Amino acid sequence: MIYLDHQATTPLAPEAREAMLRWLGGPDSTTFGNPHSPHRLGRQAEAAVEVARERVAALFPAGGRVIFTGSATEALNLALRGCAPVRAGMGVAISGIEHAAVEETARSLPNPLTILSVDGDGLVDAEGEWPAGTGLVSVMQVNNEIGTIQPVDRLYERARAAGALFVCDAVQAAGKLPIAAADMIAISAHKFYGPKGIGALWVREGVELTPLLTGGGQEGGCRSGTLSPALCAGMGVAAELALSRMAKDAAHTDRLFARALDLFAGWTLNGSATQRYTGNLNLRRQGVDVARLMSDVRQVAFSAGSACASDSGKPSRVLAVIGLSAAEAKGSIRLGLGRYTADADLEQAASLLETAVAAQGR
Incomplete structure (x- = not known):
């Protein structure tokens, strides 16, 4: 199997796996303690969590704290639902191409919602207007479907000037690009060669949050629940x-x-060719039946869009927002390149895909 779906998930780095194994001990080990227990086993586990927290914190700007969560989706929900401006009823502004973790959460809130415009290159309008009374702006750093890098520095600057908080979904940027400044930033370990089942929310000093999960008071009172030292350690080493x-x-x-x-010269690139993370290659070709293509080329793991929406059967919302027709969106594929992708893998995948496309035209 040739793996070209790194936006969906990345392989676990051997170094991260090795770090995790120590904390998956059985009854004869001394590494199965609860990191919230006061005895020696608990303190050892807590120390492992705090080392991991420091390593993850190094991904972010200075001047904030890292809250471990079960996923980036949880982190984004905590940021959007738990921040003071939203709880006070102020308006929310998001881009038209946010991940569903932001888009659906924002739409579920009773707060007034503004959708910031996006151009045909898949770039958010950095000068787009939002109404007075907007208390939170949320724009992702790198789009998960088309890889475009958004002007989040300018948007954060404008949000600060307007007295609003700025939330950044940095899931596709973390570990690949320097993370942009924001008031709250969400990431997920399995997008940068760490384990699944753990994410983090970075919160700037002075930003207050009301927890979504209560019951234990862990993570500084922001997120109750027993942490997994193994998952934390794996995320820390991956970071x-x-x-x-x-x-x-x-x-x-x-x-x-x-x-x-070069290999896909007959295809058209979706999104900006320059303002993008190059590990994301979103392409379209007229007349291609992508569902058939995925069935015919099972030796290659690639995507027709976001993995989170792959079962919906609907054309990509992101591709529609940037102006593609339903036919163009349905003729689009996403190839995700990563650390362990070899040249030979890419060339073989291109050959298999092009051969299958040619067979569709017969």
Whole structure:
């Protein structure tokens, strides 16, 4: 199997797996303690969690705290539902291409909602207006479907000037690009070669949150529930590794992206060719039946859009927002390149896909 779906999830880095194994001990080990217990086993587990917290915190700007969560979706829900401006009834503004974790959450709130416009390149209008009384603005750093890098620095600057909080979904940026400044930032470990089942919300000093989960008071009172030292340790090592390899990984995906554009010369790139993370290659081709393509090329793991919406059967909301017709959206695929993608993998995948597309035209 050739894996080209790194926006959906990434393989677990061997270094992260090794770090996790120590904290998956059985009854004869001394590493199964509850990190919230006061005895020696608990303190050992707590120390592992705090080391991981420091490593994850290094991904973010200075001046904030890391709250471990079960996922980025939970982190975003905590940020949007738990912040003071939203609870006070102030307006919310989001882009038209946010992940469902933001879009559906924002729509479920009773607060007034503004949708910021997005152009045909998949870029949010950095100068787009939001109404007076808007207390929270949420825009992702890198789009999960088309890979476009959003002007979040400018949006954060404008939100601060307007007295609003700025939330950034940095799930697709963390470990690959320097994370942009914001008031709250959500990430997920399994998007940068860490384990599934753990995410984090970074919260700027001075920003107050009302917890969604209550009962134990863990994570500084912001998120109740017993933490897994194994998951925390894996996320911490994955974060440390990603920071140390960021330039190397970026050069690798840049080179693969350039090669992929040659290999898929008959396809059209969706989204900006320049303002994008190069590990994301979203392409369309007229007349291609993507459902059939995925069935015919089972040796390659790729996507027709967001993994979270893959069972809906509906055309991509993101592709519709940037102006693609339903037919164009249904003729689009997403190839996700990553740290462990080899040149030979990409070339073989391109050959298999092009052969299958040619067979559709017969």
